[in-house]
Amino acid sequence: MSLPSTTPYDSHPTRVPPPRVEEVADGIFAYIQPDGGWCLNNAGILVGHHTTALVDTAATEARARGLRAAALERGGVEPRMVLNTHHHGDHTLGNAVAAPYATVVAHARMRDEMAAKGEGLKHMWPDTEWGQLGDIRRSLPMVAFEDRLTVYVDDLVVELIHVGPAHSDNDVVVWVPEHRVLFAGDVLMPGCTPFVLMGSVKGSLEAIAGLRELDPRVVVGGHGPVAGPEALGETEAYLRWVQRVAADGIAAGLTPYEAARDAALGPYAQWRDAERVVANLHRAYSEAYGCPLDTQIRSAPVMAEMAQLNGGEPMVCLA
Secondary structure, eight states: OOOOOSOTTTTOGGGSOOOEEEEEETTEEEEEOTTOOTTOOOEEEEEOSSOEEEEOOOSSHHHHHHHHHHHHHHHSSOOOEEEOSOSOHHHHTTHHHHTTTOEEEEEHHHHHHHHHHTTHHHHHSTTSOOOOOOOGGGGSOSEEESSEEEEEETTEEEEEEEOOSSSSSSOEEEEETTTTEEEEETTOOTTBOOOOTTSOHHHHHHHHHHHHHHOOSEEEESSSOOBOTHHHHHHHHHHHHHHHHHHHHHHTTOOHHHHHHHOOOGGGGGSBTGGGHHHHHHHHHHHHTTOOTTOOOOHHHHHHHHHHHTTTOOOOOOO
16 A cells, blocks of 8 residues: 655755635634644634634644734734634644643543643653743643533634544534534544544544534635534545444454555545544454543554554654
8 A cells, every 4th residue: 555655845844835814704814734634733713703713722832922922913903812723732832822821621630641641742742842832831722621611702602512532532623503613523524534543433433523513614724724524424425434444353363563564545535634544443353342432542652653654754843
């Protein structure tokens, strides 16, 4: 199986296209960081007459300051809330830039996960210019919830809905019902391969079914371009394909890596970071064997297998 390179830009951060801001509804902006690879996440800017809120932040100090500048340009005031979709560092390390001014809101489980693992990216990619982000505990969530929470950006109703386990065990989507705009975090990543090693295939499918009932008009995924409701069906189809590959691999006595190596990716070969199929198959195998959805799978050996499938090239962070 031939996979696209993990690094399409000569592996030099200065060759990564700059972030762009897209207005997806009145006062609602998607902050898109091309090309959606490792640590190049999307965020959101919600602008009211007197208040501004962010959906997630960014992985590095420089990128988080760029997001803050874009929010100030559009809202004119410091963001007063950060609505985190899950604990992974590319979405939360930049909280430290907003934390002096903003209240951080997230799922209750995310607070513990962020405290324990939120700086893991720094260890995985030590050569990245992370900046002076400071102690992550300074920017932990200050408001936590279990199931649903409604917040307001002036008069704009914003609903936070826990949908995990999907990409992680603390996934939250940010839903703006008036405009039918869905900030899906990493539950949906249009044009990018899903990554459920620390989440669940089954849980992701259940989450997608629930999100479909919202009937979104616009989907802003955690990575990749702005999309429409087709992102739900495309992600669902991929995950069901992963389940079939896992079932066939188990029947043939193959390991998850061997099943990934032998699989015909078809249209999914063109998705960003296609080698994540190895990680997804590890999770699908675990679930097929009847293990609890929250069963821990060590990430380091799986990342090594992903690199092996990618021709020996390590995963590259261009943040």
